[in-house]
Amino acid sequence: MMQHTMIQSRDNAFVKELRRLSQESTAYRKQGQVWLEGDHLCRAALARGLRPKVAVFAESVWPQVPAEWVQAAGKAVVLADSLFAEISSLESPARMGYVMEWDVGAQVQPGVAAVVLDRVQDAGNVGSILRSAAAFGFGQIVALKGTAALWSQKVLRAGMGAHFGLHLVEAASIAEVQALQLPLVVTSSHQGTLIHEAALPWPCAWAMGHEGQGVGDALMEMAEHRISIAQPGGEESLNVAAAAAICLHASSVSMLRALG
Structure with a gap:
């Protein structure tokens, strides 16, 4: 025994x-x-x-x-x-x-493709975004203050193991987003370049915002690219986890095409 x-x-x-x-x-x-x-x-x-x-x-x-x-x-x-x-x-x-x-003092890794979570509060959404990030080649998550706790039980279950393939930074500031040294891409419901027509940079940092309020003003001002997702069915907006999956997949396709 x-x-x-x-x-x-x-x-x-x-x-x-x-x-x-x-x-x-x-x-x-x-x-x-x-x-x-x-x-x-x-x-x-x-x-x-x-x-x-x-x-x-x-x-x-x-x-x-x-x-x-x-x-x-x-x-x-x-x-x-x-x-x-x-x-x-x-x-x-x-x-x-x-x-x-648990790594208490995780710091951002400059130049590593990232997803920035701006006050995304639903644990299921956060876990789902982590899964998409890991699947589509993004190496780190930078969670601003107000985002659901990344290592809570609900986020862990929703992430289905994605946590262990990502570098996770919690309670981050705007300065830490700037420290990524990457072009920032933000999503907007009905403004910006349609994602299927956009030339997406790689590596980059995608910002995903609060379920009701979207990406905050500070990140909007920093954004080098503003992207919207065509919704021919006429819905007002997409769930943030669904939007993230679409956006991150589009970035991975751009990366693979660039690699030939």
């Missing part, structure tokens, strides 16, 4: 930490670590070469746990099933997870 620590008390200090990480959207900032629940997220982290600090398993699943899931972590903890269910943020607890170290 692989070495592990068994915990059955809900008052255990480690259990309390897990509960906060799972149920409080910004607890990871205070604790300097992130909770990944479920084999999909855990596998995605391992595939990117990340090493968990602690592997956590429900007691009922422990006897069948693959050795590599345990050996990848610094230590293994087994929780009574009732405890795992208590700390889980899922309707059906996944019965395994990893505690990962």
Whole structure:
């Protein structure tokens, strides 16, 4: 049997930490670590070469746990099933997870294609944008203050592992957007060059704005390109995650064409 620590008390200090990480959207900032629940997220982290600090398993699943899931972590903890269910943020607890170290002081990486999130507040939208960014060759996310917490459980689930292929910067300022040293491209519902007619720069930084208010004035003033998406069906606007997918895909197509 692989070495592990068994915990059955809900008052255990480690259990309390897990509960906060799972149920409080910004607890990871205070604790300097992130909770990944479920084999999909855990596998995605391992595939990117990340090493968990602690592997956590429900007691009922422990006897069948693959050795590599345990050996990848610094230590293994087994929780009574009732405890795992208590700390889980899922309707059906996944019965395994990893505690990962979190990079508190991530800084922008100049010249790396980026997506700037300007007060995008819906966790599902943020996670979906991260997935599109990772899929279409954008290396980093720069989230301005007011954007949903990037490592919250809801964003992690919506991101489906995209986090581990991106450089993530939170609570960023306008000055940090300028530090990207990239042409800034913003979206507008009904103004600017239609995306299918635009000559999109690469690399670049796309700015995606608040669900109701759009991109703020400060970013608009910085923008080198303003882009709109044709909507022949007559809708007033697109969901920000859908708009991001269209825009980032268009950039990736431009990049591939430039590469020949």
